[in-house]
Amino acid sequence: MADNNFVDYVKIYCKSGKGGAGSVHFRRDRLSAKGGPDGGDGGQGGSIILRGNKQMWTLLPLKFRKHVAAGDGENGKGAQKTGSNGEDIILEVPLGTVAKDFESFEVLFEISEHNEEKVLLQGGMGGLGNVNFKSSTNRTPQYAQPGTPGKEKTRILELKLLADIGLVGFPNVGKSTLLAAITAAKPKIANYEFTTLVPNLGIVKYRDNRSFVMADIPGIIEKAHQGKGLGLRFLRHIERNSVLLFIIPADAEDINNQYRILINELKEHNPELLDKPKFVAISKSDLIDEELKQMIEKELNFGDIPFMFFSAITGENLIELKDELWKIMNQ
Numbered sequence: 451m452a453d454n455n456f457v458d459y460v461k462i463y464c465k466s467g468k469g470g471a472g473s474v475h476f477r478r479d480r481l482s483a484k485g486g487p488d489g490g491d492g493g494q495g496g497s498i499i500l501r502g503n504k505q506m507w508t509l510l511p512l513k514f515r516k517h518v519a520a521g522d523g524e525n526g527k528g529a530q531k532t533g534s535n536g537e538d539i540i541l542e543v544p545l546g547t548v549a550k551d552f553e554s555f556e557v558l559f560e561i562s563e564h565n566e567e568k569v570l571l572q573g574g575m576g577g578l579g580n581v582n583f584k585s586s587t588n589r590t591p592q593y594a595q596p597g598t599p600g601k602e603k604t605r606i607l608e609l610k611l612l613a614d615i616g617l618v619g620f621p622n623v624g625k626s627t628l629l630a631a632i633t634a635a636k637p638k639i640a641n642y643e644f645t646t647l648v649p650n651l652g653i654v655k656y657r658d659n660r661s662f663v664m665a666d667i668p669g670i671i672e673k674a675h676q677g678k679g680l681g682l683r684f685l686r687h688i689e690r691n692s693v694l695l696f697i698i699p700a701d702a703e704d705i706n707n708q709y710r711i712l713i714n715e716l717k718e719h720n721p722e723l724l725d726k727p728k729f730v731a732i733s734k735s736d737l738i739d740e741e742l743k744q745m746i747e748k749e750l751n752f753g754d755i756p757f758m759f760f761s762a763i764t765g766e767n768l769i770e771l772k773d774e775l776w777k778i779m780n781q
Contacts (some may be wrong), residue, residue, distance in 0.1 A: 469597025616691030
């Protein structure tokens with residue numbers, strides 16, 4: 451997934467169409483020189499609508515579409531003819547797209563199914579023509595409703611990636627190396643923090659032609675839930691992963707503490723994340739010998755969460771790790 455092609459955040463100025471005015475009109479023909487009211491209703495203003503598209507994986511097509519305006523509804527006409535509705539604007543987005551209000555940051559809705567449509571900004575209502583106001587006491591109403599105006603709002607669209615396995619860990623702990631080792635993905639790998647600035651997806655081939663999707667989430671740091679290190683942008687991608695795979699390096703100063711920090715960041719961001727199945731993988735096991743590994747293993751404390759040492763460089767336990775992940779996914 452190329453960095454410059456993956457866009458998970460866009461801000462769009464939206465303007466919905468105004469409703470058409472109702473018509474003040476009276477029937478006039480050879481048989482009725484002074485016919486009754488027959489003014490038609492105004493058309494509805496166009497709305498701006500989001501539609502889910504399972505073939506899309508990025509908000510890139512909307513990155514440079516800063517302004518979106520729907521069509522106005524037409525005014526009503528005589529002979530009770532309703533004005534045409536304004537043209538809706540339909541924006542196709544990937545599944546997992548969340549719409550928010552720019553001013554309040556209120557979550558409006560999430561698109562989660564293919565072809566699902568939800569209104570991002572409603573168009574104005576068409577006004578009623580004067581035929582609607584005829585009564586026994588007023589047979590020639592001289593008024594009709596104006597259409598309601600359209601709305602102007604700035605909306606935020608954020609994407610949350612969907613994957614079977616989400617890699618969770620600090621920067622530079624071996625997440626991208628693992629993804630590259632067991633999938634065909636080619637993430638950027640280097641020995642410094644925040645090499646990964648956008649999520650990377652890879653398909654893990656498993657036994658009997660089965661497979662599952664793994665997402666390399668950019669590194670989380672302490673206080674990420676407060677926005678530190680672009681944490682909020684990274685954390686939301688974890689929400690749509692089925693299983694959380696925590697990656698902690700074997701040469702970390704305190705493996706247990708790293709795990710506690712990661713768990714706390716997820717809890718502060720969204721407590722429901724802690725309900726997801728979890729597994730801890732101790733990376734870079736090629737850097738320690740068997741004796742040290744056994745010493746570390748005795749000190750590990752992840753509660754009832756299973757763990758495993760592995761090395762993406764030497765291939766140690768990679769097959770066993772895939773077996774464990776498959777088993778957790780299908781429990």
